[in-house]
Amino acid sequence: MNIITDFDWVGVVAYFPNLAVGLLYTLLVSVVGLLIGFVLGAVFGLARLSRFRVIRVIAVIYIEVLRGTPLLVQAMWIFFALPLIIQYTLPSLAAGIIVIGLNSGAYIAEIVRGAVQSVDKGQMEAGRSLGMSHHITMLKVIWPQAFKRMIPPLGNQFIVSIKDTSLLSVILVPEVLFQARTVASTYYNAVEIYTAAAVFYLAITLTLSAVLRYTEKRLELRS
Secondary structure: OOOOOOOOHHHHHHOHHHHHHHHHHHHHHHHHHHHHHHHHHHHHHHHOOOOOHHHHHHHHHHHHHHHHOOHHHHHHHHHHHHHHHHOOOOOHHHHHHHHHHHHHHHHHHHHHHHHHHHOOHHHHHHHHHOOOOHHHHHHHHHHHHHHHHHHHHHHHHHHHHHHHHHHHHHHOOOOHHHHHHHHHHHHOOHHHHHHHHHHHHHHHHHHHHHHHHHHHHHHHHHO
């Protein structure tokens, strides 16, 4: 196939609605999953810094298990194995959101822990010397400084997680790659449809990168 002369642009346009539906599902899974992941990451990241050993151990187990196993295995376990244990089959969309949330949460937890630890210890001592409790000092003094330092690595993690949503096609989440595979297997236009799918993912990640750079600059200006 000549990639220039034989490329079926008309075919790509004809199946654009299929990919657009997939794009909506990709965004839905990414946004909801990453919101869950950020909450889990903040909780378990701070739990790793807890004074209580039991809490630290629970956080370490969560982080190491989720970071030490492939996302594809996690997806298949939650969608195919978990129903055998709980006697309830999760909808593929819900399973996909849970997978992205749990997986990204483990990586974000390490980002949170590193950012909090990077703040000078004197900041905590200064807050406590002003009469603030440990929690208030953490919330009003440590967290705002740590959050600014989290933005670049959080941006990288968000982009990785968005690309990882393509793996959810194996559990039938109708995201971009799932739609592309369906069209390609029906009309045998693999070059055109998979190229279009790649462009869709690229558009999402480039847009997110631009938003994160803008946010980072705004925070720098304010500080």
